[in-house]
Amino acid sequence: MQILRNLTTTPPDARSSVVAIGNFDGVHLGHHQIFETVRSLAQTFRTRSVVVTFEPHPLKVLRPDKAPPLICTYEQKLELIAACGIDFAVILHFDLAFSQTPYREFVEHYLVDALAVKHVVMGYLARFGKDRQGDARALATIAPRYGFGVTEVGLFEADGRNVSSSAIRRALQDGDVRAARVMLGRCYSLGGTVVTGDGRGRQIGIPTANLRCDNELIPRLGVYAAWTTVGEIRTRAVINVGRRPTFDGLTITVEAHLLDFHGDLYGQRLEIAFVDRLRDEEKFDSVESLVSQIRRDIQRAQMVDWS
Known part of the structure; x- marks a missing residue:
């Protein structure tokens, strides 16, 4: 997996790609479902798979008093994403100035101009852009004018549990490492x-x-x-x-x-x-x-x- 820390010059192979957007802390089974959707669509379109994520975690900038402890280090996260078979990881630096980017500007600058995106995949909880206004449904309303498709991946359940990064944090804070293992798909x-x-x-x-x-x-x-x-x-x-x-x-x-x-x-x-x-x-x-x-x-x- 190739790691890109800016999109000033985008490698040709990363353009016209299928892209997932999110924080992906923990790289749990719900994230695996998103990445599998990305890879499947990339194979269908005969293009590459790309994950766009943020560093540091947005809450560490916007609400440091409310920011949760991260499940993974950034190094672990990238290793786990690579293990899912993703071709490129784009790491966008998140700061207060970046947080003011309207979601349409984000779409135009990063997805359309830099990546010439063919399709975007998002989890049902994923948000981006100023005031978290960008989600899969908002994206789907403007996607046709830019010529790309959108897929929203819904809730994933494992052993009767709703899988989310928050649920995994709660399990670990309770000492329930077996429940965390079920949701992560690994120890x-x-x-x-x-x-x-x-x-x-x-x-x-x-x-x-x-x-x-x-x-x-x-x-x-x-x-x-x-x-x-x-x-x-x-x-x-x-x-x-x-x-x-x-x-x-x-x-x-x-x-x-x-x-x-x-x-x-x-x-x-x-x-x-x-x-x-x-x-x-x-x-x-x-x-x-x-x-x-x-x-x-x-x-x-x-x-x-x-x-």
Whole structure:
């Protein structure tokens, strides 16, 4: 997938294309349906597929106090979009000046002049342009004069759940990583660099990798079973997301005890994919009680459905 950060000069292959517009945070199953529609139409028209998205998320500019934590980093989002088979991703810088662009001007400048768009695909919740006036229905009213078509993709359900980025955030904030997995179509994952901790895990005989996370959205405090990936090595782990109430109880940490790996991880990149929630965070009267519970967590994690 080719990434375009402006449309000053549009590659010829990106013109006369089928385009999806949206934020696509999480790249969940509803987004997959949009991208599949884009790819199918692009094949029909014998042209390329394009996704137009915004950076930063518009709410971080317009209502920073109300902006939700993002499910994906921008790097993760682009990797996931590429994995859906999209040919081009256009990333438009969003700031206050850009937010004042009327939706018709957006259509003329970006979709018509820059991309010579053949067809536009939008989710039923997607909006663009000043005051969010541009949606699929508004676009359909003006599309004929510019010679392109419009398709609106409706609500997507997975296992009886309405799939949306907001629903996934709520599930993760509740610690329901299984529900999030159903809506995402994959385990929720976060990544970062392994940093030096205070060594308490090693002192009690259960060494952990302390993660400095890149992601904004951390699941609810508690203990989880998860897959971890370091380079080419993938192994199971027990993850603690918490404030370590048995010790200082101050800083939120993400710690991973890898079940089938022994080695030095400091400075390396670690990816965590949450499989299941094992329990809430607890405060123990003694380090011995904590160690006993962690060993029970490890035993329980062994019985989790890892498929």
